[in-house]
Amino acid sequence: MKGKWSGLALAVTLGAATCWGAGCGSHASSSNFQSPRDGGLDSSVSNAVDSGSMNMLGGDGATGSGLTIQPANATLMATGSSSTLQFNAYLTGEQTPVPATWTVDEMSSIGSIDGNGLFTATGQFSGMVTIEAQSGTLHDSTALTVALSLQDNPGMVAPTVQSSLMMGGTADAAFAWLYPYNLTVFPRGLLAPTLQFAGTAPDAVYLHISFGSFDYQGFYGPSSPGQITLAPALWTTITESATAADLVQVEVTKISGGQVTGPITETWTVAQGNLRGTVYYNSYDSPLANGGAVLSLKLGAAAPTVLMGGASGCVVCHSVSGDGSTIVASHQHAYDQSGDLTNANATLSTIQVTQGNHVLALSAMYPDGSRAVTCDNCVDASWTNGEISPSELVDPKTGTTLQATGLVPYAATPSFSPDGTLFAFNIYEGAGAQVGNSSTVSTPGPTLGLMSFAAATNAFSNMQTISAMPAPYPGWTATPLYPSWPVFTPDNKYAIFMYGTNTYTRANGSLKPTANLAVVHVASGTTAMLDSLNGYSAGASGLTPYLPFGSAEENMDYEPTMLPVAVGGYFWVVFTSRREYGNTINDADPWEGLFEGSVPAKRKKLWVAALDIDDPENPSTSAHDISHPAFYLPGQELAGGNSRGFWVLDPCKPTGNGCNGGDECCTGYCRQTTEDAGAPDAGADAGEAFICVPPQACANEYEKCTMTSDCCQASQGYQCIAGFCAQPAQ
DSSP states (O other): OOOOOOOOOOBOSTTOOOBOOOOOSBOOOOOOOOOOOTTOOOSOEEEOOOGGGOSOOOTTOOSSSOEEEESOSEEEEESSTTOEEEOEEEETTOOSOOOOEEEESTTBSSEEEOTTSEEEEOSSOOEEEEEEEEETTEEEEEEEEEEEEEEEOTTOOOHHHHHHHHHOEEOOTTOOEEESOTTOEEEESSOOOEEEEOSSOOSEEEEEEEETTEEEEEEEOOOSSOEEEOOHHHHHHHHHHOOTTOOEEEEEEEEETTEEEEEEEEEEEEEEEEOOSEEEEEEEEETTTTEEEEEEEETTOSSOEEEEEGGGOOEEEEEEOTTSSEEEEEETTTEEEEEETTTTTEEEEEEEOOTTOOSSTTOEEOTTSSOEEEOTTTTOTTSOOSEEOOOEEEETTTTEEOOOBSOOSOEEEEEEOTTSSEEEEEEETTGGGOOEEOSSOOOEEEEEEEEEEETTTTEEEEEEEEOOOOOOOTTOOOOOOEEEEEEEOTTSSEEEEEEESSSSOOOBTTBOOOEEEEEEETTTTEEEEOHHHHTEEEETTEEEEOOTTGGGTSSBEEEEEEOSSOBTTEEEEEEEEOSOBTTTBOOSOTTOSOTTOSSOOTTOEEEEEEEEOOOTTSOOSSOOOOBOOOEEOTTSOSSSOEEEEEEEOOOOBOTTSBOSSGGGBSSSOEEEOOTTOOOTTOOSSTTOOEEEOSOOSSBOTTSBOSSGGGBTTGGGTOEEETTEEEOOOO
């Protein structure tokens, strides 16, 4: 199943008001076609037919009488929705076209074809489509690549200035990218990033974005500091047109005081999928909530909503089950409460607690919310907590303790794997003597613990201790260092964890937590730092920091959680960071904002990074950097101090409800029915009626599976990961 697009509008001729029309549906964008760059793109047609393809055979390879489409394997250079290409069908040996029924890929947003074989590009997306012709019993098909060339002048930049910008220059040595980072992997379906750069403020900017079948030239007006805000429609076009193999080249040139500098260049990759689910995160100073609260940010939304807390009372520490059904949270250190996210967060259970001691908050939630492992206040190396209780397995919906075997006495910062079969935690050091109220409190230890878990018997087993930690980066001087907040990748092969001087992101007085993210390879027990995510590039001479403000923002990454499913050939991690956000959040004091201070922690924000999936044919045998540079999670509040985002799927929908993928359905299957289906939440546009349906013969991407052979596209490299069919690793 393909995704759904909103209406689009963007000027496609320089300085003109001609716009793309609204379009819906999806497109096939699987070509590796490289469009010509010399002289730019035009609206001509390139017929890429070799001598072997003009044999006048039918599309099914039959000899003798057959049907052939001409032109075959063509390329249409499109500049807007008026770009067309005429196709004709011929019988073998004949020179006169025959009547045929013409079709193009179902739900294509690249273009349409009429009954006479005239293909019209929408002007919204580039890529490859399949053209088919049927005449009687004869059939043929051919590929068409639509290469899109767009020109835009939202800044009303004069032609003479445009010419100067396109010539380039070297006037400002400080002109450099601040955000996004080079080599970032972006998903589809999110708000467009704001491009940000250093140097003197520009009077005008030239933006050139290009890849295989796409070329965009845009001229923007002045900004201070230097920024470019991409139109939502343009970002949708870029991300929906780029294939997994395309390297999206982004060039920016500016003019300031008549002096030209640039281009400065970055390269991005686009993952072939929309991120799923919702991130529930802490905010101690949310303007939206007017106080400490748990906020809910749906991936792709423009703003969060307040789930609980704020003016009604401080509610921040929380955990959420991976299926999005159950949340547990601490209410002003007075009681812990579990809520039913499938029923407007209705209260399930309430447990009174003593000051500083929590039964449910920060517990490890089992994926379906039926169990949670607690370790009351076994979480913080920076506090002197007098209330520490042993780990227990509880039912968060009732608050009752469950009988379990094999659970260690003190499992700090714990978590379950997305499928619930593994359990990870920090081994709380020397806590056995600290049960109850004590003036001497131990701390998390230097070792991670990994265990197996059997839900049928509530049995923990196969204890694996990970004590060989990776070497920290240069500049780390504080000791000791703690591995904490481990979370498993959806395939159970790795656990990502925070490695630093304490287990929280808070800054208080002289406390300035140093931390980065690391990875443990479960099978081998080896560990490594996530260099690319943390801000380091590998080169011939070793690692080089790439964060633009250097030591002022390095070693400030904390508290990871994972999206429970693979998307677009990658895993995805969300984490807290006190790094700069380009020139939008560029605060000299990274420690501004106390744990519960009156000053907002401006630089405490949520970031997301893509992680590589192991190739099942060549699995890794040890830990290594599987990360890519991170991007700022759009939609979160700029003014709030945001942290500890739990990334979960949304509660499932019953059969008959509208859906975008099987991960949204309780049955695990989401399919298109009829174009006029009136199901709740179904797409209103023709061809977009996808609803939750009963189990099917095989599973598409995001649909439920138990083994790779269950996936309809298993022969194309799709695999079953965490119970859902997923694209091949990129």
